[in-house]
């Protein structure tokens with residue numbers, strides 16, 4: 001961790017039941033061979049400084065696609081854009097006809113040699129690839145492998161190949177909500193908070209974030225220091241948000257009604273995907289010039305989206321699409337929700353040998369949705385000039401248009 005954030009909302013909490021980082025070192029060192037000798041990129045030290053090679057891992061995901069498009073629109077020094085993902089999207093083809101060279105790389109972050117090959121020669125890596133699973137679809141081991149070992153592979157690839165700038169997509173979940181349900185009200189990067197994780201997803205994000213921050217300053221091939229930072233978005237919404245689309249479809253199936261489950265007074269932080277992408281592009285752009293300030297730092301990522309409960313916030317989009325949220329108060333008592341969430345968890349465990357049962361409601365998602373967690377900070381603005389690119393009105397309109405289109409099609 002850098003100068004700021006010591007002892008605060010640092011994400012250095014405990015991961016209950018998980019091994020310490022050092023116990024899971026990967027074989028990357030051995031598998032890299034001579035890759036490190038191919039290039040020694042640095043953004044300001046060559047005649048080619050104007051044209052940069054960017055790599056976006058997870059570039060075909062919800063956030064990744066927005067980062068890719070944002071880079072193409074807003075990074076004038078972009079010479080080549082490498083998009084690395086386990087599943088490449090067909091939309092990439094249309095980008096290949098533009099002025100910037102776009103290279104699609106199908107690969108797996110858990111495969112060290114695939115990561116190293118993609119990283120070699122890149123000036124900047126934006127590492128968004130991750131397994132986002134809070135519903136029990138994937139095993140804890142798989143989540144750890146992708147999110148922690150995958151991140152370790154990215155770091156080692158940077159070190160071995162001489163890539164100096166790494167921006168990591170972390171999550172507000174590395175801080176909380178914690179397992180005790182403590183509220184985090186308009187907190188910032190230094191707010192004291194007891195981060196205790198039990199769920200594999202926040203655990204993995206916290207461990208990965210720590211790896212990234214500790215890698216800041218490591219000597220990369222060629223002798224220069226690695227510069228890293230981590231961005232912690234709150235709950236992301238916008239075009240491509242599958243859970244929003246699922247709520248919309250569920251509401252349509254229920255005749256246009258959704259039923260309140262969470263008190264309106266519980267605030268849940270949300271941020272528009274376009275602004276998250278913009279913050280990544282800005283952070284990546286400024287990392288070299290402001291290495292001493294930004295290196296090893298974490299930044300919460302949020303914008304002017306209103307502070308509301310998870311359901312009331314969704315209604316900002318689903319309401320104009322014709323849905324109604326029934327009830328000024330939760331229709332079911334909280335103890336019953338807790339019971340149902342526990343029942344779902346039990347059923348998931350019992351049915352696992354036969355079928356994957358992974359409903360939205362489980363003890364973890366209930367705790368997250370039912371605990372106030374919002375941020376308010378100007379650290380990203382002070383350190384690298386982040387201001388949201390999209391106003392709340394723009395973000396809302398864009399999201400509504402997408403929900404309307406996605407809800408009625410098979411997108």
Ligand SMILES: NC(=O)C1=CN([C@@H]2O[C@H](COP(=O)(O)OP(=O)(O)OC[C@H]3O[C@@H](n4cnc5c(N)ncnc54)[C@H](O)[C@@H]3O)[C@@H](O)[C@H]2O)C=CC1
Pocket residue numbers: 057058059060061062063064084085086087107108109110127128129130131132146150169170171172205232233234235236237
């Ligand atoms: N969705 C949200 O509300 C938030 C997401 N985040 C973080 O943002 C990042 C992106 O998340 P989303 O776009 O929401 O998820 P997503 O699932 O839409 O995107 C993740 C991408 O990573 C790729 N990926 C997964 N495993 C891979 C592997 N082994 N090798 C290569 N690629 C792999 C997937 O194919 C996918 O395209 C993640 O790191 C997540 O932890 C952080 C805060 C909030």
Ligand SMILES: CC(C)CCC[C@@H](C)[C@H]1CC[C@H]2[C@@H]3[C@H](O)CC4=CC(=O)CC[C@]4(C)[C@H]3CC[C@]12C
Pocket residue numbers: 132134170171172173234235236243261262268310360361364365366368369
């Ligand atoms: C009626 C139920 C209790 C409503 C369930 C809603 C949940 C599915 C979602 C409520 C909050 C969401 C999470 C939150 O926005 C923060 C996140 C950050 C990430 O890094 C990944 C996604 C997520 C964990 C997000 C997942 C869905 C919710 C739990």
